[in-house]
Amino acid sequence: MSVLSPPRSATADPPEELVVVPARHPWRWAGTALVLVLLAQFVHGLATNPGWDWNTFFGYFLEKSVVEALGTTLQLTVAGAILGFLGGIPLAAMRLSKNPVLSTVSWAYIWVFRSVPLIVQLLFWANLGYLYDRLQVGVPFGPGWSFATADLVSPFGAALLGLALHEAAFAGEIIRAGLLSVDQGQHEAAAALGIPRHRQFFKIVVPQAMRAILPNAANLLVNLLKSTSIVYVLAIGELFYQVQVIYGRSGRVVPLLMVATVWYVILTAALSILQYYTERYFARGAVRTLPPTPFQKLKAVLRK
């Protein structure tokens, strides 16, 4: 509770200290109680319903084949994200270009790859060998090297290709949105100061665009993490495929789906933490003072 001393008035009132009584919020308490009861019921159900079969869950959670599959999921996510964003940068630059050919090509790419469902696209890439049984690199009408498509595009390669191409279309739009969000005055100020073009882009525009890019990019990344489960259609041993193999044998569907679910949740949590601190880094100067991190808040509470 805080204590205020009112300004001394000219009237005869003696100066006295006034006590502030905080407003009461009874409905807030009622709501909190209701939520806690519902939460307790849910936890009770998780603990007591034999259908969850926690023994099987813990038996498989760190099982070797599951952890290996998790590694494949991570590989697909990381490689897909890197390739996707590397593809997104030129797509965004092309769409913002004054050259009509570049901007139209970028627009068309984004249109097509946003339109085709990921699963359809993955099946296309997996069947590339049916369309072209040999792929060739070389100079048009000149010498070239040719490869058997099946050798070049493995199922994993097809999955990665599909994810990256799909991701690039969305990443391109996210990056473009970020670049557009930077005020025109910033471009003008940088130009008026004679700052070289690449420096204007990387030192002035990109750090400001990151504020708008990051939340959307994190969304895309989480989405990609989950989309890797779709590549099970290509019989790649990622997390979701592996738990299906296991429950296909043992018939314990629910605990094994929980194994996959909990791993996805843990990975998303890790990404969210990464997102929080990256966003905070790029918030420098955007807000007058940064709010404390949850960790700092906790420390402040413990110190009291």
Next chain:
Amino acid sequence: MSTPVVEVTGVHKSFGALHVLRGVDLVAHAGTVTVILGPSGSGKSTLLRSLNHLEKVDRGLVRVGGDLIGYRQAGNKLHELSERQILKQRAGIGFVFQNFNLFPHLTALENVTEAPISAQRKSKAQVYERARELLDRVGLSDKADAYPRQLSGGQQQRVAIARALALEPQLILFDEPTSALDPELVGEVLDVLRDLAAAGTTMIVVTHEIGFAREAADNVIFMDEGQIVEQGPPAQVLDNPQHDRTRAFLSKVLI
């Protein structure tokens, strides 16, 4: 007088159907302060922005320090300069914006040091030392590590002026430097401008501050509808205007 720092001849500029500049000629000599007055839409800002090629003129020539801005002349042909060359020209011309346009993610000091380091490739230690001197000169030595959003409008504009000065330009252009400020903060920015004028900085200032024009200007230009209506020393243009249009404008601005 010596060769003029700024020499504008027959400049025209249109935005679509709007003919904003209709044949402007302008000369500004070294160490002088030129104040451009005029109603909104008279082309003042466009003229100022064309001096450092933020606007490309449709017709006419702009010379700063004897160099043609934005073009290279060969015989009777004008070759457009590359962006790199234009950026190099701009580094010699300071520009102060109405809305400051400081880089929000950089501290006041970093705002000042960015261009001398990246555009002029000066040594870092030297640039930082000079930047602190400049912040001190505009009265903000204690705000070097503050971000622009932690500063008042007047303080931000003073940082922007230090940022322009850091390039040691031969000319500084001010585009309504006090128009976005609270009346109380206008004074602190005008004080800096007066100091610069007294120190012999070549300046062209678009403003509505008649008092500043009277005190600090060597040459006052009144523009209307894309043309210079009249110009001369402040005593002449402000106190004894020859044109009805100037008189009508001043009667509204001066109370």
